[in-house]
Structure formats: structure tokens, C-alpha cells
Amino acid sequence: MEDLAVTGPTLRVRIPRTGDAAALYREASDHEVTRWFSWGPYLSEDEARAYLVRLPAQRERGEQLDLVVEHLDGGPIGISGLSELSVRDRRASIGTWLGRSWWGTGANRESKALMCHLAFAVLGLDRLGAYSNVDHLRSQCALERVGFQREGVLRRYHRHGEQALDVVVLGLLRSEWESGPLREVDVTVTGAPPPAFVVAR
Numbered sequence: 001m002e003d004l005a006v007t008g009p010t011l012r013v014r015i016p017r018t019g020d021a022a023a024l025y026r027e028a029s030d031h032e033v034t035r036w037f038s039w040g041p042y043l044s045e046d047e048a049r050a051y052l053v054r055l056p057a058q059r060e061r062g063e064q065l066d067l068v069v070e071h072l073d074g075g076p077i078g079i080s081g082l083s084e085l086s087v088r089d090r091r092a093s094i095g096t097w098l099g100r101s102w103w104g105t106g107a108n109r110e111s112k113a114l115m116c117h118l119a120f121a122v123l124g125l126d127r128l129g130a131y132s133n134v135d136h137l138r139s140q141c142a143l144e145r146v147g148f149q150r151e152g153v154l155r156r157y158h159r160h161g162e163q164a165l166d167v168v169v170l171g172l173l174r175s176e177w178e179s180g181p182l183r184e185v186d187v188t189v190t191g192a193p194p195p196a197f198v199v200a201r
Helices: 018-028 045-061 107-122 137-145 174-178
Strands: 005-007 011-014 064-071 075-086 091-098 127-133 149-160 163-173 188-190
Touching: 005 107, 011 107, 018 045, 018 075, 045 064, 064 107, 075 107, 091 107, 107 127, 107 174, 107 188, 127 137, 127 149, 137 149, 137 163, 163 174
Parallel strands: 091 127
Antiparallel strands: 005 011, 005 188, 011 064, 064 075, 075 091, 127 163, 149 163
């Protein structure tokens, strides 16, 4: 499972390595990249390295499946991951961040296509959820452009420092992915996923 990789025309999502710390620090030391998150911006490469060190145990426990988003020519440009896994309900939540220079380039669409293929075709999920701060319109629009549907607002759902913020919840069902634009992206899967995240074969 340490060699899992899902590759598209220009991007790959793969299991992170400790050597990715420098690139992730470079991208996530930008305040605008982490503005809506409960963490960051990174103040040192050590913070990125500590994050990477936590991931293997989280994968093994089925808590978090974070993958590096890697440009095939340019190296790591961000992270996309699955969390809140429910094996019984065959669902999880997806979250993605990309370095600012990759905003508006199509990288979000392709990375979502890779992650959705992993979630639905490889892991056997039936639903992917996503959250966005109610004021983060760019994120909401990006999710809706690739097929996610706005489902409502969760009040005081996300702690951000000392604030409890409302978030929009969006969702994508397997049937919607199968007939939607993300399915059209050519995808190649190598390696095996972490067993804890496989809900159906």
C-alpha cells in the first residue's frame, strides 16, 4: 500500500514521503493557501515533516488517507485526502489544497478526478462529501464545477482558532460521478490502497 499512485494526464496522487516536506512547506507557507483551514500557514519545514510522519499510522487506522498531489513535471503541488470514513455507509469526505500558483490551471479538476476514481472505482465508496466555509465562494464554485451538489449549511461546525464557523456541505454520489465530467479523465492506478479504506470490492 505504500506504493499506491493514481495518475492522470498531468498529475499524480500518491502516498506521501518524508522527502516531500520541503515542497509542501514551500506551498503551504502562503497564508492565502491555508486561510480557511484550522492549521497553517507553515512557519518551518519541520511542521510539514511532522505532518508527514503522522500519516502512516492514520492510514493504518483508517482515519485519514492524505495523498500528495504531484505534477508529473513539477513535483508536489499540494495535498488531497479522504477522511471521516464510514465503512458501513460507504462514504468519506474529501479535502484538497493546492499551491496558489496552481489555482485556476485545471489542477483542481484533475486532482478531483484522480481522487474520485480512487474513492468510487478502487475503494468502493458510494458517496463523497466536502466542506467549505460559507464565505469561501471560490471553493464552493470549484466543487460545483466538477459535479458536487450543495446540500446545506452546518452551523458552528468548524473551529477556526477561537471561532466556531458555519460551513457549506456538498456531496457527490457514485452514480453522479459515473455520468459526470470527472469520469472522462484518463486514470491509471498502480499499487494497492490501505486495507482500512477498502469498503467494497
